[in-house]
Amino acid sequence: MLAVSNKKKIDASDLNSEMSDGKKTAASKTKSSSLIRNESWKYIQEYINVLVNNDENNNDKRIQVLQLDVANEKVRNLLKLDQPKQILDYYQNTILNLGMIVLRFSIEEKRKKLKDILLCLSYAWDYFYSITLHEIMAIFIPLGTSVFEVRDITLLAFRDLVLLKIGIEQVLENGQIISPHLRQMFLVLAGIHESKPASENYMRLEALVVKVIRPYIGEKGYYPPFEEVTNKNSSTRDSLKKKKERKKQTETPDGSTKVSQLTNESTKVSQLTNESTKVSQLTNESTKVSQLTNEFTLSMTISESTDEMSEYIGERNRRWLCRDEILDLESVK
Numbered sequence: 001m002l003a004v005s006n007k008k009k010i011d012a013s014d015l016n017s018e019m020s021d022g023k024k025t026a027a028s029k030t031k032s033s034s035l036i037r038n039e040s041w042k043y044i045q046e047y048i049n050v051l052v053n054n055d056e057n058n059n060d061k062r063i064q065v066l067q068l069d070v071a072n073e074k075v076r077n078l079l080k081l082d083q084p085k086q087i088l089d090y091y092q093n094t095i096l097n098l099g100m101i102v103l104r105f106s107i108e109e110k111r112k113k114l115k116d117i118l119l120c121l122s123y124a125w126d127y128f129y130s131i132t133l134h135e136i137m138a139i140f141i142p143l144g145t146s147v148f149e150v151r152d153i154t155l156l157a158f159r160d161l162v163l164l165k166i167g168i169e170q171v172l173e174n175g176q177i178i179s180p181h182l183r184q185m186f187l188v189l190a191g192i193h194e195s196k197p198a199s200e201n202y203m204r205l206e207a208l209v210v211k212v213i214r215p216y217i218g219e220k221g222y223y224p225p226f227e228e229v230t231n232k233n234s235s236t237r238d239s240l241k242k243k244k245e246r247k248k249q250t251e252t253p254d255g256s257t258k259v260s261q262l263t264n265e266s267t268k269v270s271q272l273t274n275e276s277t278k279v280s281q282l283t284n285e286s287t288k289v290s291q292l293t294n295e296f297t298l299s300m301t302i303s304e305s306t307d308e309m310s311e312y313i314g315e316r317n318r319r320w321l322c323r324d325e326i327l328d329l330e331s332v333k
Contacts, residue, residue, distance in 0.1 A: 033081050040074035044139065045095050047071050051135050052103040054127045068138055075142045084146045091140075092153045100161035103128065107166060117171055118182065121163070125185040128158065152192055159189045160201050169208060175226045178212050186213060 050066060078087050103124065110120045133154055140150045163185075172178075186209045193202065198219045206218045216223045 036077050037081055040077045041090065041095065043074050044071060044091075045098065047139065048095060048099040048136060049102050051132045052099045052128070053106050054124065054132075066135075068135075071139045072142055075140055079142060084143050087140075087143065088146060088149055088153065091150070092157070096154060096157045097161065100157045103158075104162050104165055107162070111166075117166060117168060118178065121166065121168065121185075122179045122181040124162075126181045129185070129188065152194075155189060155192050156194055159192070159205060163189070163208075164201060164204055169204070172208055172211050174211050176212055183213065190218075 047066060075087070082090075107117075107120050107124050110123070111117050114120055133151065136154055137147050137150055140147050143150070186205075189205055190209050195202075198206075203219065206220070210216050210218065210223045214223055214225045
């Protein structure tokens with residue numbers, strides 16, 4: 001019995017020992033995973049910070065740090081621990097935010113030297129879009145098709161954390177001529193839609209785009225060329241100016257009617273009087289015509305009556321002559 005009891009005690013002790021070892025192993029794995037994750041992201045963060053910092057003095061650091069195969073290996077390590085969606089979220093919310101702050105700081109430093117924010121932004125965009133963006137996408141090649149999401153996320157970060165944070169809205173004017181690089185920047189960024197309906201930052205971008213690119217079709221509809229807008233505005237201004245001038249001519253400071261207006265009214269009255277006189281003259285002429293017509297009718301009537309009387313008298317004289325002849329014959333017999 002004693003032997004059996006001792007054996008059970010030994011078995012329980014072994015079980016406790018195994019469970020303790022399992023916990024230690026799990027804790028060790030968790031610690032190892034956390035260490036691998038932190039080291040991987042730290043390397044990627046440093047890699048991206050060097051990429052976005054387009055500084056002439058940064059070339060030596062680029063040679064030392066930028067090793068694409070090492071960066072790809074770090075992403076593979078992350079894939080063993082996290083899902084691609086988790087990796088993209090961390091990249092967007094942590095790594096990329098810090099990278100864009102570095103890029104914006106670089107632009108501000110150049111602005112102090114060149115005194116032209118549009119020129120500084122043009123240089124920064126050209127380097128970012130032609131080199132930096134592709135190198136960042138290359139880092140995340142192990143993600144497969146999700147690398148295209150990396151592109152859109154990075155461009156949106158450039159829009160929100162660089163373009164809309166450097167005060168360009170106060171600098172850009174309607175119809176302003178910009179460099180081809182900036183024109184490319186506006187059109188590329190306008191092609192990235194993160195939501196429907198459009199976000200507030202997207203509408204801010206569109207307001208900048210239509211200042212320098214026309215014609216353009218955006219979220220608010222069709223924006224006509226600047227020439228059409230200018231001509232329309234000019235026509236409207238001319239119309240309003242003429243209207244004000246006419247109003248100014250017809251009113252004195254105290255609001256009474258001017259002499260010019262009285263003259264115009266007098267002229268109108270005179271014209272009406274002349275028209276009335278003409279009507280009266282026409283009426284008189286019509287009366288004369290009527291009188292002439294009546295006289296002519298009366299004359300015709302009298303003429304006709306005279307002719308009838310002449311015929312009657314002639315007929316009567318002929319009858320009387322015949323009667324006299326008959327009486328003479330009878331008297332002879």
